[in-house]
Structure formats: structure tokens, C-alpha cells
Amino acid sequence: MLQFKTLELSDRELFMKYLGDYNFNTYEYSFLNLYLWREYCNVEYAILNDALIIKKTEEGKGTVFMQPIGYTKGNLKDIISELIEYKKSNSSMKVLFSDIEEPFLEELKKIYDEKLQYFQDVKNFDYIYETEKLIKLNGDKLRKRKSQYNHFVSSYQYSIKDISEDKVINDCIRFAEEWFSGQQSNHQLVCELKGIKDIMHNLKLLNGLGMAVYVNDVIAGFTIGEIVNKNMAIIHIEKGDTIYNGIYAFINRTFAELYLKDVKHINREEDIGIPGLRRAKLAYDPIKLEKKYLVDIRRD
Known part of the structure; x- marks a missing residue:
């Protein structure tokens, strides 16, 4: 079973080894962001098959994994299989992944096809x-x-x-x-x-x-x-x-x-679904709202 460690400031060097030049379109994977919200989101991490696995537990959303960082096409399915096993024994996990961007979602579609379930997390789209x-x-x-x-x-x-x-x-x-x-x-x-x-x-x-x-x-x-x-x-x-x-x-x-x-x-x-915050962010004329998804994978 995966063993997770609570995020600490001293973990930044390890995270930067995996994040490198930031390749995400949303803010979620920034170490500063994860550290800022580490208590509210109960941010923890583990290393699995040389990939960084980040786990969060949020009010209303339960426990979720973020996109594995540092995976390869050769080991992604094995990594996800272990994450699915972890979810089986954790009743607080309603879905497997949160904060998923479209490029990773497209990779998952190729692997899991009809087993994949995904939903736009609209209130968490980035401006x-x-x-x-x-x-x-x-x-x-x-x-x-x-x-x-x-x-x-x-x-x-x-x-x-x-x-x-x-x-x-x-x-x-x-x-x-x-x-x-x-x-x-x-x-x-x-x-x-x-x-x-x-x-x-x-x-x-x-x-x-x-x-x-x-x-x-x-x-x-x-x-x-x-x-x-x-x-x-x-x-x-x-x-x-x-x-x-x-x-x-x-x-x-x-x-x-x-x-x-x-x-x-x-x-x-994001605007976290607050109408006043949404109006304020729209008032600055964003060029786009970057989509994020909740993702689950049906077991056989």
C-alpha cells in the first residue's frame, strides 16, 4: 500500500525536481500553491514508480489524486492501477482524480476508453x-x-x-x-x-x-x-x-x-462558484477559462 508523507517546506527541492519548467496551464501544481493550502487540502505525497503522486482531501470533494508527475507512457497504466487499488480501500474517495487538465485527460481516454468517466469542474476553471x-x-x-x-x-x-x-x-x-x-x-x-x-x-x-x-x-x-x-x-x-x-x-x-x-x-x-467573485474576474476580460476535470475510472 502506498505510504504518503505530509507536505513540508523542505520538500520543495524534491517537487522542483519533478515539476522542472512548469508545464501546466492551471495553477494547481505550483509548489507555492500546494504549500499555501497544505492544511486546508491536507496535501500529502508519495513516490510511485519514480513518479510524484500528490493526494489532497478537500471539503465537499473528499480525497483525490492529482495528475501523477514524472510518469512515462510505459508505466502510467501500472501507476494508475495502484491508485485504483488505493481508492478501493478509501471510502472518502468519490473519484480518482481532480485538477486534471485536458492533455492528461486525452492520454487517459486512449488507455481506458469507455471505462473513463470525467466531468468538467466548472467552478474551478482558471481565469x-x-x-x-x-x-x-x-x-x-x-x-x-x-x-x-x-x-x-x-x-x-x-x-x-x-x-x-x-x-x-x-x-x-x-x-x-x-x-x-x-x-x-x-x-x-x-x-x-x-x-x-x-x-x-x-x-x-x-x-x-x-x-x-x-x-x-x-x-x-x-x-x-x-x-x-x-x-x-x-x-x-x-x-x-x-x-x-x-x-x-x-x-x-x-x-x-x-x-x-x-x-x-x-x-x-478560479471563482469557486461565488457569483461576486465570478463577476469580478470576468470584469477583467479573461482571454479564456482553463478547464479542469474530475476523473474516475470504472473497475473491471
């Missing part, structure tokens, strides 16, 4: 944007965002600071604590706050990028992202104090301009 458009904010669809940005710039005495100095890190943590205290508490938010605190102190090691915004020398918001390859950056965290009109439009555009301008696309993750 993908052109970096240049997020910086220029040109066009009718982005006129409101540009107006919000301009309002912030003209209305407040602001400054930008990199999240690298201890004072800025501590300011961001304090801001996050206050931001979350104003939300209706649940397990996910508790885990997110803990994850933010953990990554704040390890941004450099995690290859993360962070920017804080101050108004009159008081922190007003911050964002954390990363560049995973020459084509894609990911925004993992974005928090702002809405007492400052246009704060989110300002954070969004300024971070893209100062930190991500050389990357073609920006992934701003």
Missing part, C-alpha cells in the same frame, strides 16, 4: 488574462477598471514596497489578520490565514513575489504571486482595504506592471 491588457487597461470592457485605477492614483498619497523587509512582512501579516477578522470565519479562511503567514516568511525560498501598498504610510493592501515559466504568472493572494476606492484595480495593474510585465499570461485562479 487566464493577457498581461499586456491588465497593464494597459485599454478597451470598453476594461474602462471601469481603468477608471477605478485612475481614481485611486489621483485620490491617495500612496507608496509601493516589496515584501522582503521584516517590517513590510509584519505589516502584511497584521493586515491579513485584520482583513480575515472582518470575514465570517470558517475552516478555509483559518487555513488560508495560516498559509499566508507561512509563505510571507519564506517568499524567496518559494520563488514568490510580493508587493504591499501603503496610503499615507499605512498599509492598505498586498498581493503575492509567482512566475512559473516564460508564458505564465500566477496570482495567489490579493487583499485590499476597500475603504480606499479603486484599491483592487490599483493592486492588480501595478503588480502586473512592476513584477510580471515580461510574462505573456497571468492566471488569477
Whole structure:
């Protein structure tokens, strides 16, 4: 039986050995993301036939595997057979795989044909944007965002600071604590706050990028992202104090301009089925929604 280990910061080197130049179109497989959500998703991993197997257990979804990383065409079916055996003895597994992208789904279709069952995980589709458009904010669809940005710039005495100095890190943590205290508490938010605190102190090691915004020398918001390859950056965290009109439009555009301008696309993750979040993400005119699938394989 597979033996899984809880994800820790010290596992990053091992994960990067398998991830290499990030070849995924979604944000799910980023080590920074997995580490950020390791408690909420109960992220664990094992090595099977020289492939990295990541297992998560999420509220409402149960236990699932992500795409094996480092498999070969010669050993993929053997790997999946062992994962199916693991699922047999784990009643919390409703499906075998989650966070599956279309290229891997197509490989599974070739192997399993009619035994394969798959469903679009619509509320978890990733929103993908052109970096240049997020910086220029040109066009009718982005006129409101540009107006919000301009309002912030003209209305407040602001400054930008990199999240690298201890004072800025501590300011961001304090801001996050206050931001979350104003939300209706649940397990996910508790885990997110803990994850933010953990990554704040390890941004450099995690290859993360962070920017804080101050108004009159008081922190007003911050964002954390990363560049995973020459084509894609990911925004993992974005928090702002809405007492400052246009704060989110300002954070969004300024971070893209100062930190991500050389990357073609920006992934701003999913809307998790929240209507307000969906409207906000659509308002920035994504070029596409990157599909993700839930996948199961019927046993003989």
C-alpha cells in the first residue's frame, strides 16, 4: 500500500525536481500553491514508480489524486492501477482524480476508453488574462477598471514596497489578520490565514513575489504571486482595504506592471462558484477559462 508523507517546506527541492519548467496551464501544481493550502487540502505525497503522486482531501470533494508527475507512457497504466487499488480501500474517495487538465485527460481516454468517466469542474476553471491588457487597461470592457485605477492614483498619497523587509512582512501579516477578522470565519479562511503567514516568511525560498501598498504610510493592501515559466504568472493572494476606492484595480495593474510585465499570461485562479467573485474576474476580460476535470475510472 502506498505510504504518503505530509507536505513540508523542505520538500520543495524534491517537487522542483519533478515539476522542472512548469508545464501546466492551471495553477494547481505550483509548489507555492500546494504549500499555501497544505492544511486546508491536507496535501500529502508519495513516490510511485519514480513518479510524484500528490493526494489532497478537500471539503465537499473528499480525497483525490492529482495528475501523477514524472510518469512515462510505459508505466502510467501500472501507476494508475495502484491508485485504483488505493481508492478501493478509501471510502472518502468519490473519484480518482481532480485538477486534471485536458492533455492528461486525452492520454487517459486512449488507455481506458469507455471505462473513463470525467466531468468538467466548472467552478474551478482558471481565469487566464493577457498581461499586456491588465497593464494597459485599454478597451470598453476594461474602462471601469481603468477608471477605478485612475481614481485611486489621483485620490491617495500612496507608496509601493516589496515584501522582503521584516517590517513590510509584519505589516502584511497584521493586515491579513485584520482583513480575515472582518470575514465570517470558517475552516478555509483559518487555513488560508495560516498559509499566508507561512509563505510571507519564506517568499524567496518559494520563488514568490510580493508587493504591499501603503496610503499615507499605512498599509492598505498586498498581493503575492509567482512566475512559473516564460508564458505564465500566477496570482495567489490579493487583499485590499476597500475603504480606499479603486484599491483592487490599483493592486492588480501595478503588480502586473512592476513584477510580471515580461510574462505573456497571468492566471488569477478560479471563482469557486461565488457569483461576486465570478463577476469580478470576468470584469477583467479573461482571454479564456482553463478547464479542469474530475476523473474516475470504472473497475473491471
